[in-house]
Amino acid sequence: MKKFEDILVQCIEDVKANRSSLEDCLDRYPHLRDRLDPLLTIALDICEIPDVKPSPSFKIRARVRLMDEISRRSAVRRWPWSRYHNQPKPTLLRRRFSMVGVVIAIVLTLSAAGGTAYASQGSLPGDTLYPVKLATEQVRMALPGDDLSKAERALTLAERRVEEMEALASRSSADDLARAAEAYCDAMDRVRARLKRAADGGLITANVTARIAEATARHLYVIDAVFDNAPDEAKPAVERARNVSQAGHFRALQVLADEHPGKATEINLAAMEGRLSRALAAAQETNAGEVENALRQFEEMSQFGLEIANAAWQQGAGEEAVVGELVAGATLRHLSVLDVLADQAPDAALQALIRARQESMNRHREGLLAMCEHDPARATEINLTAMSGRLERAKAEADNTESVEIALQQFEMMADFGEAISRIAHDVGSDEDLVEELIAQTTLIHVDVLAEVWEKVHEQARDAIEGAMARALIRHETRVRAMEQRGIALPDHAGVPAHMRERVDERIREQKMWEEREAALSPGIPGFAGGCPGCRR
Amino acid sequence: MYQNRRQEPASDEAVLVQRVIDRDAGAFGRLYDVHVDRVYRHIYYRVWNRTDAEDLTQQVFLKAWQAIDRYRKTGSPFIAWLLTISHNLVIDFYRTRKDRAYIEAETLASDSASSPERAAEASLEQQRLWRAVLKLSGDEQQVVIMRFMEGFEFAEIASVLNKKEGNVRVILHRALARLRTILEKERES
Secondary structure, three states, X not given: OOOHHHHXXXXXXXXXXXXXXXXXXXXXXXXXXXXXXXXXXXHHHHHXXXXXXXXXXXXXXXXXXXXXXXXXXXXXXXXXXXXXXXXXXXXXXXXXXXXXXXXXXXXXHHHHOHHHHOOOOOOOOOOOOHHHHHHHHHHHHHOOOOHHHHHHHHHHXXXXXXXXXXXXXXXXXXXXXXXXXXXXXXXXXXXXXXXXXXXXXXXXXXXXXXXXXXXXXXXXXXXXXXXXXOOHHHXXXXXXXXXXXXXXXXXXXXXXXXXXXXXXHHHHHHHHHHHHHHHHHXXXXXXXXXXXXXXXXXXXXXXXXXXXXXXXXXXXXXXXXXXXXXXXXXXHHHHHHHHHHHHHOOHHHHHHHHHHHHHHHHHXXXXXXXXXXXXHHHHHHHHHHXXXXXXXXXXXXXXXXXHHHHHHXXXXXXXXXXXXXXXXXXXXXXXXXXXXXXXXXXXXXXXXXXXXXXXHOOHHHHHHHHHHHHHHHHHHHHHHHHHHHOOOOOOOOOOOOHHHXXXXXXXXXXXXXXXXXXXXXXXXXXXXXXXOHHHOO | OOOOOOOOOOOOHHHHHHHHHOOOHHHHHHHHHHHHHHHHHHHHHHHOOHHHHHHHHHXXXXXXHHOHHHHXXXXXXXXXXXXXXXXXHHHHHHHOOOOOOOOOHHHHHHHHHHOOOHHXXXXXXXXXXXXXXXXXXXXXXXXXXXXXXXXXXXXXXXXHHOOOHHHHHHHHHHHHHHHHHHHHHHHHO
């Protein structure tokens, strides 16, 4: 005879799967009806409890942190710090990373917590009491104060309009939502006008400007979500609000960049991660248009980073290096998120993704170059971490030849950056030995990882790996010879596994011949470390 | 340059897990993508607070990466192993916060009213039911939440709780009976 608990479970499953109704189940077991009925009712009520999901921004934030943590632990364990135990430890690097992390966390957490922050219980456009709320705000704006404090008050009003937009997005009134969006644009206009008057009047605007830059990054994030949920008739107004928010963000950063380029860079990088977060959320909804839009904004913000870097360069006093380090570190994270996006983005967004990747690679290089005159060892360290990240990507995507080849292209470009840093370290005579040894030691690890990847990939991806191994071994050999001349012995490579040795040796011969020919044709010009075109079959 | 498309077979979790055992961070990232929603949900229904759920979810994955060698020996489904880690972290969470009751009615009410999750839509009746669920004993609560709210199969629940499948059904029956008593008492009072 069937046990009661089995009958109970069967009935629950049947009702949940719509195979039978509650009444049918009870009719099937009339002698158990009194016992079954209340328990089934409770079970089915529990099934109705709403599902919960983590927010997309949390998922990305946590993933990036997790990957950072994993790569940091691996890197520290494997890198040859022991030989340089009396060298300064990379605390500055970590501090900088964590500063960026803090800003990102603030922006994303505040954005993700929008449901709390913006779930205003106050009146909304269309409510009877809303005109009273507006009148109160007007009184507050008219209170005495200088232009700076009035700019802050106007920003508070803009924040309220964003709250209202978020609350209205789920309602069906397009008119009310459009009105809130237009009121947001008005409030931001007031912020701009008051801030300009404050600056013209000689007031120090840095703190308020930083607040505006952070707030608008947050607004942008919330308005994106409003746009997604808005009725079609309200979308043009919401789109205008989004543009106003982005323009306000850029203007604030432009002002801040002149006074505090480091702070402006942190805010800009956090906003860029916000755009990537947006792109990822849109990719999960297979909304190619919004993925492209978010990546376009990401690119614009990245380009704007160049202006900040320029302002830092004009300031001098090492500010350029500080900004460069922030950017180089952040691009590691950006490339990781773009990897995730590459796996999820709709086909129509691929071109935007390709541009965003290229943009990140360019910023990575420029960040490294900006810092390497001041601290080539640190620049090398960041670049080697980035190279390891690309190899990890190749390993993770071993079954996808195209992804492996892309990761290796990025790896080779970064190897080029490393060569450039090495030359600069030599020219400025700073940390030259440390840079050379870091490259030599880490290159050995890279060769080992490349050999691992070689084992896992399809045959057609092996050419690219063999080429990368050949060039890595040449880089290593060059370092070993150079260090020997200075009386420092470096460990030699244990060797390429026997079954791939012949193919890699052939690539090394081809690469060396190509380099000699290039050197003969263009004496004095460093070779293109990306390698001879013919060596990539 | 940089053309890229995902060509991932659906049933490759075993391959990914093996790569993670070989310390492949990329593969671990992929497993994170697959399981983060379930781990978060599992924790959220036990701490009833988004901030703590996010914090603990991150800890689960970091611990999983650190202890992956131990997973090799258990041979249980990967998600079951992640939930075991989650379960232990939730126990530690409450152990280190002795001032917190397992569920605080005010916390539940305010969190459900303001969080962006769909818990915000919960009716008063549902909140009453949640509170009753959280008055169940440890195993009973686990089984009810995992089966009805998280949609786990009986075999998976049995694996996480280290019990036989038949025992899980018995626990579920007892839990529903106890819920009935709790709800009736509440109505009377």
